Amino acid sequence: MASARFSKIFGAVNAGSFRISAMIMGLGENGELQVLGSGHRASQGIKRGYVTDMAAATYAIRDAVERAEKNAGTSVQSVWVGCTGAGLASEVSKVEIDIGGRRIEEEDIEQLLVAARDAIQPDGRMVLHAQPAHYTLDGAHGVANPKGLHAEQLGVDVHVMLADGAPVRNLTEAVQNAHLDVEAVVAAPLAAGHACLTDEERELGVAMVEIGGDATNVAVYAAGMLLGLKALPFGSSDITDAIASAFGIRRFQAERLKCVSGSAIASPTDHREMIPVNGPGDDQAGPVARGADDKNRIARAELVSIVTHNLSHLTNEISRALKEMGFAGARRGTVVLTGGGAEIAGLAEFTQGALGMPVRIGRPPALKGLPEAHATPGFTTLAGLCLYAADDPVDIRAIGPRRQASMRYGGAQKVSRIFQALREYF
Numbered sequence: 001m002a003s004a005r006f007s008k009i010f011g012a013v014n015a016g017s018f019r020i021s022a023m024i025m026g027l028g029e030n031g032e033l034q035v036l037g038s039g040h041r042a043s044q045g046i047k048r049g050y051v052t053d054m055a056a057a058t059y060a061i062r063d064a065v066e067r068a069e070k071n072a073g074t075s076v077q078s079v080w081v082g083c084t085g086a087g088l089a090s091e092v093s094k095v096e097i098d099i100g101g102r103r104i105e106e107e108d109i110e111q112l113l114v115a116a117r118d119a120i121q122p123d124g125r126m127v128l129h130a131q132p133a134h135y136t137l138d139g140a141h142g143v144a145n146p147k148g149l150h151a152e153q154l155g156v157d158v159h160v161m162l163a164d165g166a167p168v169r170n171l172t173e174a175v176q177n178a179h180l181d182v183e184a185v186v187a188a189p190l191a192a193g194h195a196c197l198t199d200e201e202r203e204l205g206v207a208m209v210e211i212g213g214d215a216t217n218v219a220v221y222a223a224g225m226l227l228g229l230k231a232l233p234f235g236s237s238d239i240t241d242a243i244a245s246a247f248g249i250r251r252f253q254a255e256r257l258k259c260v261s262g263s264a265i266a267s268p269t270d271h272r273e274m275i276p277v278n279g280p281g282d283d284q285a286g287p288v289a290r291g292a293d294d295k296n297r298i299a300r301a302e303l304v305s306i307v308t309h310n311l312s313h314l315t316n317e318i319s320r321a322l323k324e325m326g327f328a329g330a331r332r333g334t335v336v337l338t339g340g341g342a343e344i345a346g347l348a349e350f351t352q353g354a355l356g357m358p359v360r361i362g363r364p365p366a367l368k369g370l371p372e373a374h375a376t377p378g379f380t381t382l383a384g385l386c387l388y389a390a391d392d393p394v395d396i397r398a399i400g401p402r403r404q405a406s407m408r409y410g411g412a413q414k415v416s417r418i419f420q421a422l423r424e425y426f
Helices: 055-072 107-118 165-177 188-196 198-206 236-247 251-260 302-326 345-357 377-391 410-426
Strands: 006-015 018-026 033-042 079-082 088-098 127-135 140-143 152-163 183-188 206-211 218-222 224-233 274-276 297-299 333-340 359-361
Touching: 006 055, 006 165, 006 377, 018 055, 018 377, 033 055, 033 274, 033 377, 055 165, 055 333, 079 165, 079 188, 079 236, 079 297, 079 377, 088 127, 107 127, 127 165, 127 183, 127 345, 152 165, 152 251, 183 188, 183 377, 188 206, 188 218, 188 333, 188 377, 198 218, 206 297, 206 302, 218 297, 218 302, 224 302, 224 377, 236 251, 236 302, 251 302, 274 302, 297 302, 302 345, 333 345, 333 377, 345 359
Parallel strands: 006 079, 079 183, 206 333, 333 359
Antiparallel strands: 006 018, 018 033, 088 152, 127 140, 127 152, 206 218, 218 224, 274 297
16 A cells, blocks of 8 residues: 555645646655656636636546546545635735844744744735745845844745635635545645746746646746746637637637647648648537638648737736736846646747747656656646645744634644744754
8 A cells, every 4th residue: 555655645636727637646754755646637617716616626626536546546635735816916024023133043033933924914815825935134135044143133034825715715615525625725836836946946036937728827936935926817728719719610629729730830831731620539520610621621820820829919918927027127037837838839939039038848847656648737736736745834824823714734733843843944
């Protein structure tokens, strides 16, 4: 049994608009992480990251988890859940306390974290995360371990992720109705960044664009934190709908055309290449696509034109969002594309030309046991949820009684863990 070979087992669920996926990961006694099983299915009851049909969403979540459990040969009772919608917003809270030039002790760090916890002002919204990123000594950033150093003032930068409470509670209830406990609800951009961004990129500055089915999250990282986040109401499904509308075909046919023959880069041979609208299992007597020949084939150039036209709209919105978050001019850096929409052929080259910045595709890391089919940008967030769970970052709210209502905390255990971490690292 997997439980006998691994000291810990983590379960994760990512409920997107296009697919709902689940993964089970084990932590070996040697500290090595291994994917035990994963599974996915078409999404139901989820639209732009929001639960729109509780019964359908619950069924789809349960089905995806059962597929992962079957592949893993073990079951899970609790999962870490990715949240894409819910009006996610990222903030950085800065707090300082007076030290008076003396040596910093462990008690000073504890006092600072308590002050940082009390300084969080969610303004009626739900706090998903409140994690200390790094410390400052008299305004100097980048201090990892302030204990034993002298300073007039000791500060901390805390990354706070906010969300609308009702959508998060709906997502949590859908998971709980699937007979699963919720360990935590994790912002999808945070989980995806955990999987496809390096520590150096997050420190120096990087933009991550997660292209989902119905929405695109644009996130900016710097100084090791997620500093800015903007959600765009446009995703890869909008490109699918544009193809279906232009040719008068069904959505599943348009989706296949986009994935198999679509491209963000035009080729001189596109005008000569004719691609069939119907697949091997389609009804050959169905309606003929608009502009198709007598064999129901369309010119690949027409398909590429629709894809690139819609991508131009998306990249314009991405560029505007990056400028609003200060990721422009001398401060710009690499842009990492991830999510299912990042699997369109030639997308990195197209986006690089449109944004004028270096662009690469972000995928899950090379985890032991990760199926090749799931080592793609579309499963970055799912893998990131498991990696995030394995790291289990300390949340400063665990110091006191203020906790996210949708979480399942182990009270005294969480309090004990944060003070244990302080003793170990400071």
